[in-house]
Amino acid sequence: MLEFRDLYRSFGDVIALDGLSFTVAPGELCGFLGPNGAGKTTAMRCAVGVIQPDGGSITWQDGPIDLRVRRRTGYMPEERGLYPKMRVHEQLVYLGRLHEMATADAAASASHWIDRLGLGDRSDSPVEELSLGNQQRVQLAASLVHDPELLVLDEPFSGLDPIATDVMSDVLLERARAGVAVMFSSHQLDLVEDLCETVAVISKGRLVLGGNVAELKASRGRRLRIEVDGGTAWSQRIGVDAEVVSVDEVGATVLLPPGADAAPVLDIAQQQGRLLDVHLEQPRLSELFRNAVGTTEDTLGDEFQRRSEVR
Amino acid sequence: MSAVRTVMLIAGREVRQRLRSKLFIWTTVLISVLMVGASLIPTIVSVFSIDDEVVDREPLTVAVVGDLDDARTDALEAQLGPVDFDPVADTQAASELLTDPDSSVFLAIIDGREVLVVEETGPFVGPNRGRALSIAEALAVVDLLETAGASEIVEQVLTVEPLPVQVVGADDPEEEFAGILVANIGVVFIFGLLMFYASMIVNGIIEEKGSRVVELLVEAVPVKQLMSGKVLGMGLIAIGQATVMFVPAATVLVVVNRDLIPAGVGRLAVMTVVWFLLGYAFYSLLCAGLGSLVSRPEEAQAVLTPATMLALAGYFIGFASIQAPDATWSVVAGWLPPTAPFVMLVRQAVGDPSLFEVLGSMVLLLLAIVGAALAAARIYEGGILRVGARVKMREAWKSRAL
Ligand SMILES: Nc1ncnc2c1ncn2[C@@H]1O[C@H](COP(=O)(O)OP(=O)(O)OP(=O)(O)O)[C@@H](O)[C@H]1O
Ligand SMILES: [Mg+2]
Numbered sequence: 001m002l003e004f005r006d007l008y009r010s011f012g013d014v015i016a017l018d019g020l021s022f023t024v025a026p027g028e029l030c031g032f033l034g035p036n037g038a039g040k041t042t043a044m045r046c047a048v049g050v051i052q053p054d055g056g057s058i059t060w061q062d063g064p065i066d067l068r069v070r071r072r073t074g075y076m077p078e079e080r081g082l083y084p085k086m087r088v089h090e091q092l093v094y095l096g097r098l099h100e101m102a103t104a105d106a107a108a109s110a111s112h113w114i115d116r117l118g119l120g121d122r123s124d125s126p127v128e129e130l131s132l133g134n135q136q137r138v139q140l141a142a143s144l145v146h147d148p149e150l151l152v153l154d155e156p157f158s159g160l161d162p163i164a165t166d167v168m169s170d171v172l173l174e175r176a177r178a179g180v181a182v183m184f185s186s187h188q189l190d191l192v193e194d195l196c197e198t199v200a201v202i203s204k205g206r207l208v209l210g211g212n213v214a215e216l217k218a219s220r221g222r223r224l225r226i227e228v229d230g231g232t233a234w235s236q237r238i239g240v241d242a243e244v245v246s247v248d249e250v251g252a253t254v255l256l257p258p259g260a261d262a263a264p265v266l267d268i269a270q271q272q273g274r275l276l277d278v279h280l281e282q283p284r285l286s287e288l289f290r291n292a293v294g295t296t297e298d299t300l301g302d303e304f305q306r307r308s309e310v311r
Numbered sequence: 312m313s314a315v316r317t318v319m320l321i322a323g324r325e326v327r328q329r330l331r332s333k334l335f336i337w338t339t340v341l342i343s344v345l346m347v348g349a350s351l352i353p354t355i356v357s358v359f360s361i362d363d364e365v366v367d368r369e370p371l372t373v374a375v376v377g378d379l380d381d382a383r384t385d386a387l388e389a390q391l392g393p394v395d396f397d398p399v400a401d402t403q404a405a406s407e408l409l410t411d412p413d414s415s416v417f418l419a420i421i422d423g424r425e426v427l428v429v430e431e432t433g434p435f436v437g438p439n440r441g442r443a444l445s446i447a448e449a450l451a452v453v454d455l456l457e458t459a460g461a462s463e464i465v466e467q468v469l470t471v472e473p474l475p476v477q478v479v480g481a482d483d484p485e486e487e488f489a490g491i492l493v494a495n496i497g498v499v500f501i502f503g504l505l506m507f508y509a510s511m512i513v514n515g516i517i518e519e520k521g522s523r524v525v526e527l528l529v530e531a532v533p534v535k536q537l538m539s540g541k542v543l544g545m546g547l548i549a550i551g552q553a554t555v556m557f558v559p560a561a562t563v564l565v566v567v568n569r570d571l572i573p574a575g576v577g578r579l580a581v582m583t584v585v586w587f588l589l590g591y592a593f594y595s596l597l598c599a600g601l602g603s604l605v606s607r608p609e610e611a612q613a614v615l616t617p618a619t620m621l622a623l624a625g626y627f628i629g630f631a632s633i634q635a636p637d638a639t640w641s642v643v644a645g646w647l648p649p650t651a652p653f654v655m656l657v658r659q660a661v662g663d664p665s666l667f668e669v670l671g672s673m674v675l676l677l678l679a680i681v682g683a684a685l686a687a688a689r690i691y692e693g694g695i696l697r698v699g700a701r702v703k704m705r706e707a708w709k710s711r712a713l
Contacts, residue, residue, distance in 0.1 A: 045526075049529070049530060050529055050696060051696070067533065070530055073530065075530045077523065077527060079523040081523025081525065082522065082527070083522060085328070086328070094320075095527065098532055099531050
C-alpha cells in the first residue's frame with residue numbers, strides 16, 4: 001500500500017502540503033483531484049523522491065520509498081520530459097535499463113509498449129519529431145517500460161485526443177487489474193468518475209474528500225427532481241429529512257439524505273397536483289468535488305496570486 | 312544495480328549520443344588527418360632538400376690560373392665534391408670572370424697559393440665565402456705537409472673523420488628546445504581541450520534540464536551518480552577523441568621522423584596527458600555544478616565565468632612561467648590546484664621542480680578534485696530540478712533537493 005501520512009511541505013511562505021494523509025492500495029486506480037495549486041504535483045513529486053517533504057512520511061508496503069522502490073515505480077512528471085534527440089525505442093530501452101532491467105528485457109518491453117500505444121511506426125524517430133500527443137504516449141511508455149508495481153502519473157490525460165484518452169484509460173485499468181497501485185491527477189472529473197474506483201480530493205494541501213467513489217456518492221444522498229401540475233408551493237411543505245436544493249417555475253430538486261425514503265416527499269408533491277416528471281439521481285463527482293473544495297472567490301484569488309509569484 | 316553500473320550506463324549514453332553526431336566524427340577524423348599531414352611535413356621537406364643537395368653536387372666550376380697539382384686538386388674536391396676547372400690566363404681575367412653575373416664561376420685559384428672569391432651582398436655571409444675559407448685552409452694544410460715532407464698523408468688528412476663530440480652540462484640544447492616546445496603546446500592544448508569538454512558537459516546538463524527529462528532521471532538515479540556519469544562519459548569522449556586526433560600523427564613521427572623528435576619529448580607528452588586528465592576532472596566537475604544552475608544555453612557562458620576565470624589564470628600564469636619556471640610565484644602557482652595543471656607542466660618542461668613538488672602538487676590537486684566533486688554534487692542537487700530562472704548559488708547550496 002502507498003501511504004501518505006501527515007505530509008508537510010512548503011516553498012518559502014507558500015504551504016503546498018499541509019498534513020496530507022491518504023492511501024492507495026495495490027490494484028487500486030485512484031484519481032487524485034484538487035483545484036490548481038492544491039498540492040497534487042508536490043505530493044506526487046514527494047512520492048517519487050524528486051523532492052523531499054518537510055515533515056510526515058510516505059511509505060510503500062510499510063517501508064520507506066528508497067531507490068529500490070523508486071526503480072519499481074513508474075512516474076510521469078507534470079512537465080513532460082524526454083531526450084529530444086534520442087529515438088523512441090532507444091530512449092525507452094535506456095530508461096528501462098536505468099530502472100534495473102536487463103537490456104534484452106528492456107528492448108522487448110519497449111517494443112511491446114510502443115505497439116500497445118500505437119507508436120509502431122515511430123519507433124526509430126527522434127522524440128522531438130513526434131506530435132505533442134504522441135510524445136505523451138512515449139512519456140506513458142517511459143513510465144511503464146520497467147513493469148512497475150506503483151504508478152504515479154501527473155495529469156496523464158491532459159492534451160490527449162479522445163482516442164488516445166481511451167487508450168490511456170484502458171492501459172491504466174489494465175495495470176490496476178494486474179495489481180499495480182495507480183494514482184493519477186486530473187482535472188477531468190467526469191473521466192475520473194467513470195474510470196476510478198477511488199478518489200482523493202485535496203485542497204490547500206490537505207485531504208478534503210477521499211475513498212470509494214460509489215460510497216462517497218451514496219453518503220452524499222440522492223437528488224429527487226419533481227415536477228407537478230400546479231406549481232412548486234409543495235416544496236415549502238416538505239419535512240426536515242429532505243433539503244430543497246433548487247426551485248424553478250416548473251419544479252424543484254430535493255436532496256434526500258443517505259438511506260432516506262423518497263415516498264414521503266412524493267406524497268407531499270402529489271397533494272399539489274398530478275405528477276408530470278420525477279427522477280432520482282446520484283450526485284455527480286463534480287458536485288462532490290465542488291462541495292468539498294468550496295470554490296469561493298477568495299481561494300481562487302489567492303491561488304492566482306500565488307501562481308503569478310511563482311512564474 | 313550497483314552505483315558503478317548506473318554511472319557506466321549514463322556515461323555510455325553520453326558516448327553513444329556523441330558518436331552518433333556526424334559532425335563530431337568528421338571533425339575528429341579531419342583533425343587526425345591534418346595532424347598526420349603536419350607530422351609528415353619534415354619528411355616531405357627533407358625529400359626536397361635531398362634534391363637540393365643533388366643539385367649542389369653538380370660539378371662546380373672553379374677558375375684556375377697556372378698549374379694545380381694532384382694533391383691540391385684532391386684537396387679542392389674533398390671540400391667541394393666534383394669540380395670542373397676553367398683555366399684562365401691571369402688574375403685579371405679570373406676576377407673579371409668572377410664578377411660577371413652570367414658566369415657560374417664563384418671561385419678562382421691562382422697558382423695553387425691564392426684564393427679569390429666573389430663578394431656576396433646581403434645581411435649574412437653567403438656560402439661562397441665559407442667555402443673559400445675552407446679551401447684556403449685545405450690548401451695551406453697541403454703546403455704545410457709538403458714542406459714537412461709528409462705528402463703521402465695529404466689525402467688522409469683531408470678526409471679525416473672528426474673525433475666524436477659530446478655536449479656536457481644540464482643545458483642540453485636539444486632537451487631545452489623540447490621543453491620549450493612542450494611547455495608552449497601543452498599549455499594551449501590543456502586550456503583549449505579543458506574549456507571545450509567542460510562546455511560540452513554543461514550543454515548536456517542544460518539539455519537534460521531544459522527538456523525536463525531530468526525529473527524522470529532523478530526518480531531512478533541518485534543525483535551524484537547522474538553527475539558522475541556525465542563527467543565520466545565526457546572524459547571518455549575526450550580521451551577517445553584525443554587518441555584519434557593525436558596518436559596516428561605521433562606514430563608517424565616516431566616511425567618516419569624519429570630523429571626529428573627532440574630527446575625528452577616522450578616523457579613530457581605523457582606528463583601533458585596526466586595534467587590534462589587531472590585538470591579535466593577538476594574543471595569539468597566545477598562546470599557540472601555551475602551548469603546545473605541554469606536552464607538555457609544562453610546563460611551557460613555567464614554562469615561558468617568563475618571556472619573560466621580560474622582556467623584563464625592558469626593559462627596565463629602557465630605561459631608567463633615559461634620565462635621563469637623556478638621563480639617563487641611559479642612555484643606557488645604550481646602548488647595551487649586550479650593553476651597546477653598548467654604551471655606544473657611548464658615547470659617540468661623548462662624548470663627544475665623536485666619530485667616532492669610534482670607529486671605533492673598532484674596530491675593536492677587530487678584532494679581538490681574530491682572537494683570539487685562534493686561541492687559540485689551539492690550544487691547540482693540543489694540546482695538540477697529548478698527549471699526556469701537561474702538559481703542562485705547560495706540557494707542551490709543550501710536547498711539540496713529543491
Ligand atoms: N518549485 C516551487 N517553488 C515554489 N512554489 C512552488 C513550487 N512548486 C509548487 N509550488 C507552490 O506550491 C503550491 C502547490 O503547487 P502544486 O504544483 O503542487 O499544485 P497542483 O495541485 O499540482 O496544481 P495544478 O493543478 O495547477 O497542477 C502552489 O501554490 C505552488 O505555487
Ligand atoms: Mg500540478
